[in-house]
Amino acid sequence: MxxxxxxxxxxxxxxxxxxxxxxxxxxxxxxxxxxxxxxxxxxxxxxxxxxxxxxxxxxxxALWVTPSGRHMRLNAEQRLRYTFDDGQFEAIDTPDVPEDPLKFSDGKSYKDRLGAARKAAGRKDTMMIGFGEIDGTPAVVIVQDFSFMGGSLGTAAGEAFVAAAHAAIACEVPLVCFTAAGGARMQEGALSLMQMARSTLAVQELKAAQLPYVVVLTDPTTGGVTASYAMLGDVHLAEPGALIGFAGARVIESTIREKLPPGFQRAEYLQEKGMVDKVVARPDLPETLGAVLSMLMGGKRRAA
Known part of the structure; x- marks a missing residue:
């Protein structure tokens, strides 16, 4: 670290x-x-x-919350600073993975797209991991940054999630995941889809170690991320107005041939339906997370 x-x-x-x-x-x-x-x-x-x-x-x-109440998207470092006490945390390195394993090109090579995204973000991929305290409770936090290729789930993101889970287990602390994704990374094909299973197994390791896993759903959380680790938490929180779903609304409407209800796939609607436990405004997230983590840990503060 x-x-x-x-x-x-x-x-x-x-x-x-x-x-x-x-x-x-x-x-x-x-x-x-x-x-x-x-x-x-x-x-x-x-x-x-x-x-x-x-x-x-x-x-x-105002933590990037507008007068209209819109919770604007944050990058990974902002999210970690706003979450941990006094903005202090230890960054945990994410594992290296093979680049462009399929030699993919969609008019522009995947390698070039990765290079441009890395230059803009200043890091290797969409995930960033930190260790610190949230309202006094030690925790490992992994953040998915939508600004890095739409937060798409690839092998690097999958490896980072596994690394975060293993760090939480080693330190005997909870894992918190802030999700934000457009789905799997198409440039990695089936390799990206495998990360859904790998991240699910990592969550099971946390459960076997009797450690909490809490998910904070941010705008947007869609596709394979929603179909895997985003919906496997012990508790699911969400930011106001966050788009949360698997397929897009237009795809669903064209499939079922019905008009979807107002607010469909938004955090508040999903809370009403029981898919989200609580919608929490960004300024209140650290205190709410701290209370949830402390309760799930039984008041214990375990850290290596």
């Missing part, structure tokens, strides 16, 4: 608290709408629901 203990960003303002950020952070100012061509691209972020231009630093202080 290598030390990696960054701290979450804090808002830099001495103005009175107010506006939509009052419940997230003190000292922030009211956001005003501006046209995107009036400011640099990295200073303002567009609310996908309302079109309002939001000041980036204020949005970061």
């Amino acid at each position: 290598a030390d990696n203990k960054p701290h979450p960003e804090k808002p830099h303002s001495d103005k009175p608290r107010g506006g939509w950020l009052a419940r997230f952070a003190p000292g922030v100012r009211k956001i005003v709408s501006r046209r995107s061509n009036e400011t640099p691209d990295n200073l303002w972020v567009k609310d996908p629901d309302t079109g309002e231009m939001l000041y980036r630093s204020d949005l970061e202080a």
Whole structure:
């Protein structure tokens, strides 16, 4: 394990608290709408629901939750910092795997696509693993980053999941998985589908060791990930509005030839149907996770 203990960003303002950020952070100012061509691209972020231009630093202080309540997607490092106490964690290296085993090309070689994704993300693949404490309870957390090739499940992601499970077992602590995926990675063919079975076996190892496995479903969680480790947790939490399902809504409608109900495949709808245990707003996730993990561990704090 290598030390990696960054701290979450804090808002830099001495103005009175107010506006939509009052419940997230003190000292922030009211956001005003501006046209995107009036400011640099990295200073303002567009609310996908309302079109309002939001000041980036204020949005970061709000953990990337917009005034409209949209929980915007996070990268893996942001997710780990927002989850662990004081943003402190130890990064666990993910295993190396053979690259481009099928020599796949879809107009652009898989090797080139991997290279571009790695350059943009600054890491090997979609998964990132950290070890630390969540509201005082030690845990291993694995995060799936949708920005890395749509969070697609390939051999690297499968190996990372197995490594995270084995780290949790070695430390005798729970495993928490934040899912975000568009499905299996087509460039790896059947090898990607095998990761569904491998990750399922890793979950069974956790259960054999009597260690909790908790899943936090984020937007979007679909395809083979939903059909495997995303739905094998002891407890399933979800962020508000997260898209969760296997096949897309249009595919389902064309198959059953019926109109789907409003909110179908969204976190709130799945909570009503019993597929999700609780929908939790992002600022409340660490406290909720800590309570769940402490309860499942019987109040014990086991760590190597």
